[in-house]
Amino acid sequence: MNTPSSRSPRKAKGQGAERREEILAAALKLFTEFGLYAVSTRQIAQAVGISQPTLYAYFPTKDDIGRELHGRAFALLAQSLAAGDRGPIVSPECLMEMLRIYVDFGLKHPEMYRIAFMSESVQIKAWWKPQDLTLSPETQSTYGVLHRELADLQARGLTVDVDPSALTQSVWASMHGLVSLLIAKPGFPWVERELLISSHLKLMARGVWRG
Amino acid sequence: MNTPSSRSPRKAKGQGAERREEILAAALKLFTEFGLYAVSTRQIAQAVGISQPTLYAYFPTKDDIGRELHGRAFALLAQSLAAGDRGPIVSPECLMEMLRIYVDFGLKHPEMYRIAFMSESVQIKAWWKPQDLTLSPETQSTYGVLHRELADLQARGLTVDVDPSALTQSVWASMHGLVSLLIAKPGFPWVERELLISSHLKLMARGVWRG
DNA sequence: TCCGTGACCGATCAATGATAAGTGATCAGT
DNA sequence: ACTGATCACTTATCATTGATCGGTCACGGA
Numbered sequence A, B: 001m002n003t004p005s006s007r008s009p010r011k012a013k014g015q016g017a018e019r020r021e022e023i024l025a026a027a028l029k030l031f032t033e034f035g036l037y038a039v040s041t042r043q044i045a046q047a048v049g050i051s052q053p054t055l056y057a058y059f060p061t062k063d064d065i066g067r068e069l070h071g072r073a074f075a076l077l078a079q080s081l082a083a084g085d086r087g088p089i090v091s092p093e094c095l096m097e098m099l100r101i102y103v104d105f106g107l108k109h110p111e112m113y114r115i116a117f118m119s120e121s122v123q124i125k126a127w128w129k130p131q132d133l134t135l136s137p138e139t140q141s142t143y144g145v146l147h148r149e150l151a152d153l154q155a156r157g158l159t160v161d162v163d164p165s166a167l168t169q170s171v172w173a174s175m176h177g178l179v180s181l182l183i184a185k186p187g188f189p190w191v192e193r194e195l196l197i198s199s200h201l202k203l204m205a206r207g208v209w210r211g
Numbered sequence C: 001t002c003c004g005t006g007a008c009c010g011a012t013c014a015a016t017g018a019t020a021a022g023t024g025a026t027c028a029g030t
Numbered sequence D: 001a002c003t004g005a006t007c008a009c010t011t012a013t014c015a016t017t018g019a020t021c022g023g024t025c026a027c028g029g030a
Helices: A017-034 A041-048 A052-057 A062-083 A092-108 A110-118 A121-128 A137-155 A164-184 A193-208 B017-034 B041-048 B052-057 B062-083 B092-108 B110-118 B121-128 B137-155 B164-184 B193-208
Strands: none
Touching (some): A017 A110, A041 A052, A062 A092, A062 A110, A062 A137, A092 A110, A092 A137, A092 A164, A110 A164, A137 A164, A164 A193, A164 B164, A164 B193, A193 B193, B017 B041, B017 B062, B017 B110, B041 B052, B062 B110, B062 B137, B092 B110, B092 B137, B092 B164, B092 B193, B110 B164, B137 B164, B164 B193
């Protein structure tokens, strides 16, 4: 009413798909810097250059923005792991190399990793309820890559003799622990990062490898 | 005004210290079930049986309630670890026993562990800023127990030859990874829990122990 | 009896996530 | 050229949130 010309209808833009991407990009940036719950929908809208209700034309809920980012982070991680797959693991070094991809992903995209594995609300609403015990496709592929390699490794008799699923979950948990703590507690007096990572990988390889 | 007698001044209660405890207990329960950000101050107040503004007579901020619980969780974990200290570690089984205390604590008090290591907002406000690089006394003691044991173990030449601090952080990260994932993702198709834990501990012990 | 202190409450604030209703540009069909 | 539908977007508004304000009530010492 008062300033009808203040509108900026984003002329000549394609469909709504690009707007969606703009929103996701802005949200990811803000979530990363300030945390999911410290960012308001109005801040996101302002960063994109639109009004706050417009967000709801693209996402039914604020949490859905987080969830979408969550899914994408998973997919990107799985993709990184798959891309780094060098075929069958034949040596401890080979195993360490694969695990390092996981670490590198987390440290290179802390915002992604945070949203994928360390975000609170999204997790509680998505996972806390014991109703759906199925894995999302993204989780499947991420976890699947690791499981396949380790199961194969064990089938060839190169690992310690424990259940391959248990081994996979154990290794995954260890890697996740390292990455999440490094991301979550930058103020902690960690030893030099490369030293920490390499010794962690060595620890894993020693634990997994037979003999 | 309308129902002045509806007040319940909690007669004959001691000082305010007990009220504080009631608030903390109620908040812990609610935070655990619904998550830090899904719980409102009014819900906490109602659970305690007081009005919402009264909370602010005991805590300056909602986040301060979370922070207090956070500190207590840390303290309790450190206490558990210290209580389980059986003196010098002389065998891999001995090491595994100590690490199991950590796991047991997390799984026995998931609400505590969640608040101590997996809470988001409190962490961001408390740790994200790189200003204070000092460790809180609680963290000191928790981390310290593990570090002391492993450093001692290495001094006696029983571990692999890596920096003892790196080893400690690596082991801690691995344990944290397992506990936090078990807590955060109950819907994940984990292998039988005891199997997972014991194989995880074996993995650790194998990785740490020399030879 | 009076007064002060401390625990507590209702009313209210600004900000939040979300909804409703409306505005104006664009485009197909006549 | 006119019309009507549609789309992207807006302002106005809602209930709820964390937090503040001033006041009220009971009780204990003078």
